[in-house]
Amino acid sequence: xxxxxxxxxxxxxxxxxxxxLNCDYTNSMFDYFLWYKxxxxxxxxxxxxxxxxxxxxxxxxxxVFLNKSAKHLSLHIVPSQPGDxxxxxxxxxxxxxGADGLTFGKGTHLIIQP
Amino acid sequence: xxxxMQNPRHLVRRRGQEARLRCSPMKGHSHVYxxxxxxxxxxxxxxxxxxxxxxxxxGMPKERFSAxxxxxxxxxxxxxxxxxxxxxxxxCASSPRRGRMETQYFGPGTRLLVL
Numbered sequence: 001x002x003x004x005x006x007x008x009x010x011x012x013x014x015x016x017x018x019x020x021l022n023c024d025y026t027n028s029m030f031d032y033f034l035w036y037k038x039x040x041x042x043x044x045x046x047x048x049x050x051x052x053x054x055x056x057x058x059x060x061x062x063x064v065f066l067n068k069s070a071k072h073l074s075l076h077i078v079p080s081q082p083g084d085x086x087x088x089x090x091x092x093x094x095x096x097x098g099a100d101g102l103t104f105g106k107g108t109h110l111i112i113q114p
Numbered sequence: 115x116x117x118x119m120q121n122p123r124h125l126v127r128r129r130g131q132e133a134r135l136r137c138s139p140m141k142g143h144s145h146v147y148x149x150x151x152x153x154x155x156x157x158x159x160x161x162x163x164x165x166x167x168x169x170x171x172x173g174m175p176k177e178r179f180s181a182x183x184x185x186x187x188x189x190x191x192x193x194x195x196x197x198x199x200x201x202x203x204x205x206c207a208s209s210p211r212r213g214r215m216e217t218q219y220f221g222p223g224t225r226l227l228v229l
C-alpha cells in the first residue's frame with residue numbers, strides 16, 4: 001500500500017520556467033513532509049521541509065505548499081536551472097507514532113531542457 | 115564537516131554469501147537509519163538505531179538481516195545468505211537528535227549486486 005504517491009514518473013520543463021512537482025499522501029497521521037533531490041549514483045540530498053501547522057515554506061528558489069484537506073503537497077522551483085535535473089522524492093513522517101523512518105514516494109524525474 | 119560516509123560503494127556477492135555494509139554518521143549525529151531502494155522504487159525504511167541500541171526495526175525483513183551500531187565504530191547492516199532479490203541500493207541516513215521532525219541526511223549508498 002503506497003502511502004506517499006508521486007504520480008508523475010517524469011516531468012520536462014524549459015530552463016527559466018517554473019517546475020511543479022506533486023505529491024499525494026493517504027495517511028492522515030503524517031504531519032511532517034520533506035523533499036529530497038537525488039542524482040544518479042548519489043544519496044538523496046535534503047531540499048526543504050514543511051510541518052503540518054504551515055501551508056507554505058520557502059527557501060530561495062524552492063517553495064513547498066501543503067494542502068492538508070486534500071492530502072497534497074507540491075514543490076515549486078522558480079526559475080528552473082539545468083542543475084535541477086534530478087529525481088525528486090517526497091517523504092513524510094508521523095511524529096505521533098508509527099515507524100521512526102520516513103515514508104518515501106517513488107520519485108519524479110525532472111528534466112530541465114535548455 | 116564530513117557528511118554521512120558509506121562503504122563500500124559497490125559490493126558484489128554470490129548467492130549464499132554474506133554482505134556487510136558500513137555507515138559512519140555525520141559528526142555530532144548519533145542516530146542512524148537504514149533504507150533500501152529497489153530498482154524503480156522509492157526508499158523503504160528498514161531500521162533506526164542509536165549507539166548500542168536498536169530503536170525501531172519495523173522495516174527489517176524477519177530473516178537474514180541484522181543491524182548494529184556499536185559504541186565505537188560505524189553502524190553495520192548485515193545480510194546473511196544473500197539472494198538475488200537483495201540486489202538493491204542501501205542508504206544510510208543520520209540525524210543529530212531523535213524525532214520524526216528531525217531532518218535525516220543521507221550517505222551516497224552501497225549498491226549491492228547478488229549474482
